[in-house]
Amino acid sequence: xxxxxxxxxxxxxxxxxxxxxxxEMSGVYLARHWLRTPADLQRPSFSTVPVLANPAATALCRRxxxxxxxxxxxxxxxxxxxxxxxxxxxxxxxxLNQLLGPKNSSQAFDFLLDLHNTTANMGTCFISNATDIFxxxxxxHLQFSPPRPGFLICPFxxxxxxxxxxTRVLVYRLPKEETYSLDSVTKHGMSLELGPQPQGVLRAxxxxxxxxLVSSSLDFIELFNQGAAFPAFEMxxxxxxxxxxxxxxxxxxLAGMVHPQLQDRxxxxxxxxxxxxxxxxxxxxxxxxxxxMYPLFINEAAYYEKNIAFIxxxxxxxxxxxxxGLTPTPTPLT
Amino acid sequence: xxxxxxxxxxxxxxxxxxxxxxxEMSGVYLARHWLRTPADLQRPSFSTVPVLANPAATALCRRxxxxxxxxxxxxxxxxxxxxxxxxxxxxxxxxLNQLLGPKNSSQAFDFLLDLHNTTANMGTCFISNATDIFxxxxxxHLQFSPPRPGFLICPFxxxxxxxxxxTRVLVYRLPKEETYSLDSVTKHGMSLELGPQPQGVLRAxxxxxxxxLVSSSLDFIELFNQGAAFPAFEMxxxxxxxxxxxxxxxxxxLAGMVHPQLQDRxxxxxxxxxxxxxxxxxxxxxxxxxxxMYPLFINEAAYYEKNIAFIxxxxxxxxxxxxxGLTPTPTPLT
Numbered sequence: 001x002x003x004x005x006x007x008x009x010x011x012x013x014x015x016x017x018x019x020x021x022x023x024e025m026s027g028v029y030l031a032r033h034w035l036r037t038p039a040d041l042q043r044p045s046f047s048t049v050p051v052l053a054n055p056a057a058t059a060l061c062r063r064x065x066x067x068x069x070x071x072x073x074x075x076x077x078x079x080x081x082x083x084x085x086x087x088x089x090x091x092x093x094x095x096l097n098q099l100l101g102p103k104n105s106s107q108a109f110d111f112l113l114d115l116h117n118t119t120a121n122m123g124t125c126f127i128s129n130a131t132d133i134f135x136x137x138x139x140x141h142l143q144f145s146p147p148r149p150g151f152l153i154c155p156f157x158x159x160x161x162x163x164x165x166x167t168r169v170l171v172y173r174l175p176k177e178e179t180y181s182l183d184s185v186t187k188h189g190m191s192l193e194l195g196p197q198p199q200g201v202l203r204a205x206x207x208x209x210x211x212x213l214v215s216s217s218l219d220f221i222e223l224f225n226q227g228a229a230f231p232a233f234e235m236x237x238x239x240x241x242x243x244x245x246x247x248x249x250x251x252x253x254l255a256g257m258v259h260p261q262l263q264d265r266x267x268x269x270x271x272x273x274x275x276x277x278x279x280x281x282x283x284x285x286x287x288x289x290x291x292x293m294y295p296l297f298i299n300e301a302a303y304y305e306k307n308i309a310f311i312x313x314x315x316x317x318x319x320x321x322x323x324x325g326l327t328p329t330p331t332p333l334t
Numbered sequence: 335x336x337x338x339x340x341x342x343x344x345x346x347x348x349x350x351x352x353x354x355x356x357x358e359m360s361g362v363y364l365a366r367h368w369l370r371t372p373a374d375l376q377r378p379s380f381s382t383v384p385v386l387a388n389p390a391a392t393a394l395c396r397r398x399x400x401x402x403x404x405x406x407x408x409x410x411x412x413x414x415x416x417x418x419x420x421x422x423x424x425x426x427x428x429x430l431n432q433l434l435g436p437k438n439s440s441q442a443f444d445f446l447l448d449l450h451n452t453t454a455n456m457g458t459c460f461i462s463n464a465t466d467i468f469x470x471x472x473x474x475h476l477q478f479s480p481p482r483p484g485f486l487i488c489p490f491x492x493x494x495x496x497x498x499x500x501t502r503v504l505v506y507r508l509p510k511e512e513t514y515s516l517d518s519v520t521k522h523g524m525s526l527e528l529g530p531q532p533q534g535v536l537r538a539x540x541x542x543x544x545x546x547l548v549s550s551s552l553d554f555i556e557l558f559n560q561g562a563a564f565p566a567f568e569m570x571x572x573x574x575x576x577x578x579x580x581x582x583x584x585x586x587x588l589a590g591m592v593h594p595q596l597q598d599r600x601x602x603x604x605x606x607x608x609x610x611x612x613x614x615x616x617x618x619x620x621x622x623x624x625x626x627m628y629p630l631f632i633n634e635a636a637y638y639e640k641n642i643a644f645i646x647x648x649x650x651x652x653x654x655x656x657x658x659g660l661t662p663t664p665t666p667l668t
Contacts, residue, residue, distance in 0.1 A: 119534075198533060201453050254536070257537070299536075
């Protein structure tokens with residue numbers, strides 16, 4: 001897998017986006033809060049811009065108006081000619097690409113963190129492109145784990161308030177697949193999922209946790225900008241394999257629901273033969289795969305219309321190369 | 335308080351409604367299931383009709399299209415002349431009133447049970463008019479509690495699968511206030527709230543519990559129709575007192591959120607001085623009331639637009655008079 005180059009210079013322009021889905025309230029209200037009090041996001045070596053990504057959907061407390069914004073950052077959409085009847089989110093994706101990109105250009109922002117919630121019991125999960133070494137180091141930094149050798153190099157390791165809550169990493173990119181999410185517009189980026197939280201509800205515990213994770217992410221960027229080096233490491237990640245649809249009746253309606261033994265068991269191993277759906281008629285439907293799988297985003301509200309009951313993933317260890325410290329730029333003689 | 339007359343004859347026409355709010359999925363999918371398999375709802379002495387109350391909102395998985403259907407069953411709406419630009423739910427309320435009522439008429443259905451979900455941690459809660467003695471007896475029958483003297487009269491007392499889950503009763507009607515909910519269209523009726531469940535999500539545990547409660551409700555009606563008598567009793571209920579709004583900024587946006595110490599504490603006593611909101615700026619906002627109160631529907635997603643952070647209630651004991659057994663109708667001599 002070809003890796004994205006690591007930054008050779010300090011990251012100067014960072015963006016934190018909330019409300020990419022207008023009913024995921026932690027990011028919506030954090031973005032609104034930071035738009036009023038932007039000083040909370042500032043660090044000595046770089047500036048951070050808060051952006052409410054989908055203001056029209058946010059105003060209606062809906063995921064989107066015309067189509068899912070977070071599937072609209074492909075080159076096809078970004079380079080298409082504007083038409084009067086195009087979905088709002090196509091227009092908005094072009095605006096965000098102009099503001100924060102353009103995608104794949106040297107003018108793009110250095111880093112983007114996109115804030116999401118899920119109704120699934122996903123806890124804290126970063127979703128990133130495994131080829132982005134910088135993002136992988138940030139995920140690793142935010143994972144609560146016993147101090148590693150890197151600890152000495154990185155003394156400001158995040159102290160989360162709830163150390164019992166694990167921070168997981170989902171890597172989703174398949175080779176040669178075109179990226180489509182908001183965080184693909186900038187040079188580096190990733191998204192953060194916190195759950196469970198119902199759509200349209202703002203829970204104080206998740207709000208505080210997201211705020212803390214964003215703050216720690218910015219602290220990591222500050223450390224990097226100040227010259228900190230981060231050694232190579234191995235990290236456990238979940239890799240996207242595919243989607244599992246609900247059972248349906250002949251006329252396309254749901255014929256069953258996520259099995260109570262699977263509900264809320266995101267990240268737990270699922271064995272072949274285990275029940276995954278409970279039919280309305282009473283029978284169980286079993287998992288027919290031939291190996292252990294890790295289901296994610298189980299019973300996410302927004303995925304019903306996408307025919308996704310859960311996402312199938314595999315758990316694996318990946319090796320991430322070192323992130324070298326920046327070479328100090330010599331001050332020009334005057 | 336003037337009581338609604340108790341039924342003097344067997345209840346012959348019963349209706350169970352789901353999808354009055356189109357994104358409350360337990361009732362939506364139970365109604366759809368029963369429309370395919372209506373035999374599940376039948377009992378020897380009466381017929382039960384399943385109705386999907388708001389099909390247009392259900393198709394879009396939204397609470398409503400134009401206005402909240404469950405606030406539209408006032409005489410003003412029901413007797414208004416149809417206009418081309420009226421909200422969909424006003425038209426639908428008139429249709430349902432024709433189908434199941436008319437409200438306050440002798441032609442109305444005998445009993446209606448309206449199925450709802452909430453994102454709040456409300457567990458199992460029946461909402462009823464305290465003056466409806468028949469509905470109060472049904473609530474009492476469904477409450478899991480140690481056998482009372484009535485047990486011998488009512489041998490088929492509900493055996494819920496989760497006896498540790500309490501079943502609470504919220505009485506909401508204030509004297510002389512006009513009723514506005516769907517269950518006011520029939521002679522007797524009440525609604526059932528199960529939570530927590532996110533909007534747009536169907537959880538198997540809540541689906542099964544709702545199905546079981548509906549079945550037990552129909553069993554109670556069958557018992558009554560067969561001549562069972564139910565003695566007077568005292569029952570603990572929560573009585574609606576009013577609503578508590580969120581804190582707002584000067585421009586009307588949220589300035590804080592439900593305090594983590596209050597979140598998920600529905601039905602627990604709240605003392606004056608206890609924290610109820612956590613401001614985004616960090617401070618706590620305390621409850622300023624002068625007596626203990628019982629908050630309900632804490633952080634319900636659908637109530638943000640109604641400016642309701644939670645409902646204030648008081649806990650009290652009410653005395654419910656006996657529900658006499660029906661006098662067998664003498665078979666006419668031929």
